[in-house]
Amino acid sequence: MEIPLQIAFHRAEKSDWAEAEIRARVDKLQSFYDRIIGCRVTVDQRARNVEGTVPPVVRIEISLPGTAPLVVAYEPDRLQQKFQTPELGNAINDAFELAERRLARLKEAREDREKSPPHDAQNQFLGQVAQLYPNEDHGFLLTKEGGSLYFHRNAVLQGNFDELRVGDEVHYVEEVGDTGPLATKVRVVSARQK
Incomplete structure (x- = not known):
């Protein structure tokens, strides 16, 4: 002890x-x-x-x-x-x-x-960074259905928000926030080559 x-x-x-x-x-x-x-x-x-x-x-x-x-x-x-x-x-x-x-x-x-696997593994989706607004601490992901999904800097659990680039693949969990659907628990899968 x-x-x-x-x-x-x-x-x-x-x-x-x-x-x-x-x-x-x-x-x-x-x-x-x-x-x-x-x-x-x-x-x-x-x-x-x-x-x-x-x-x-x-x-x-x-x-x-x-x-x-x-x-x-x-x-x-x-x-x-x-x-x-x-x-x-x-x-x-x-x-x-x-x-x-x-x-x-x-x-x-x-x-x-x-x-057991992480609890949210079954609710995880693959997406791609579509837009980034670093000065405003958020961005948008392109979903597999072709939609756009908001995510905040604080939602990035694995990877660094400041190093994200458009085209980076990410796993995310979709939840409904106060203003509609949003991406949470964002984890970078593969970063796009610069």
Whole structure:
């Protein structure tokens, strides 16, 4: 992990065995999914009752690249439904099991996304640069049907707008904007020789 593990106890007594268990479970998460950037675990005793049967909340926040942090907060009422007298060990175990399941789903989704072609590949069309207005940051593409389609400088994802020339072949996705159809996600296929 790029960011060291952070463990905090709020309104709960710090316990060496609990901290050791949390560290072991985070190591297991890391061995399962090596792209984890950082992890913060909080043990918070939010509520107490006379019998002392309200377990603490174990909150796990896992930082991952390219996405919002994965957050698991295992609330006491779920543990009380599951165990007659839930305690900190149950809370830690159940929170990390839930985190493992969520990481497994995330890992599977990322692997599927890497295997599958880009989402817009089926909606992509081949066109040709027909007109350019560099001072106005836009141009027009000639579609395969022979029509003209507006595109903005910011729509060019692959290639450089300033290096585009009339006749360059591009792939694009057609969408409907406020003023009608336009080309988005423009990618240069082949540049015309100067």
